Amino acid sequence: MSRTCPHCGSTQIRTARLHAHDGVRHILFDTPLRCRDCRHHFWTFNPVKPTLLLLAVAALVGITAWFALELSDITPSHRADVSLPHDRAAAGDANAQLKLGLRYAEGNGVIQNDKEATKWFALAANQGQTDAQYHYGLALLHGRGVVQDYRAAFRWIEKAARRGYPKAQYDLGELYRYGTGTAVDKPRAYLWFNLAAAQGVEAAAKARDSLVWQLDPEQLTAMQEEAQRMSLTPTAPAIPSTAAPSTPAAKP
Template sequence: MTSVAKFFALTITLVAFAACAPTPGPVGIQGLVEADPAVETLAERAENGDPTAQRQLADRYYQGVDNVAFENFDRAAYWYAEAANQGDLKSQRMMGTLYREGHGVDQDLAEAYTWYRRAAEQGDPVGQYWTGVALAEWDNAIDTDPVAAFTWLELASQSYDAIAGRAAEARDRLADDLDAQDLTWARLMVREFSPTTS
């Protein structure tokens, strides 16, 4: 058999093999169902558009289940995006995390900022923290704004969330670089903040 004939035979074999292979798709749940049978009902609700079920399914893909079904960031990103686009606050925050870390999506700090900002505007302390960090430090991805960064970090520091301490530390470091007028303006923005709905 000539090398050209061998090449075509190999190509045909590979194409035939690929056609028989299962397509993973965004909703494949077999590994999760094996680890937790309740996931099947959750997946049905998610596929029917329930944003809470979509987030819960995404959480399972993001974290894995009891070392049986391991993380699948691509599927987590799919389900978080589905829920986030319906206004699910925690999913919006998680989309920020996925884009910041490059899990299941290409790393994109500008996109991470967009998702964190959506969560921050709704009053999410973690979203507020990361929005503040982005506005203070991500000058290679977005236009930084130290006054707005201080505002978001101050809001996050006032929460009862575990992130409050980190937010206060970041806010205090940033305050050293702001003048009195900037600090006054930032504190006024904190007082006037009112969470929005998605």
């Protein structure tokens, strides 16, 4: 279709440039033209532009709707997953208390807060939750979210170790080895390293082997036999502890 200049009637028309001051309507719907003979500048409707604009809007709406559906599928379940442990933990569920403590300790779904984490670990530990006893003991040992207390830390880590918790057994060996929260007791350290090593804790195996030359043959034999008895017993027998009495801050 030929284009004609509305000013002089010439058909010598060329496409002109768009400018920011041309206005939104012209930019979105028209094509700028200029007459080669009289230099008159004018506009003509371009049907392609509205079509492309509609397609772009439709694509944007579709993408927005897709993201909204994705968020509606993910966000509610995520929120429920974060809030439910609070409800169950507040109701006294020891496993939920442990889970909530771990979340606060790691900043998983909540703002990281050592004090809040230790509070929930303590509640679960006092209900006999083995993992919580270990984590509460670590918090006391390192002073995370609670006043540092080596003797109380020893007490709680020992509880978890006696129930067969491998990491607690290794850490209890370390406490005996260096006299943290208890008197130094290398044979007892060897015993707990041996038990942890039997459950796959590599560091415990190395620590155990490093103590061999520091013990008498009789001590080695006694601790190996005791470790054997404990590993064959579903519930570990009570082992005399050299730890000092716990402070009031650590309740059994």
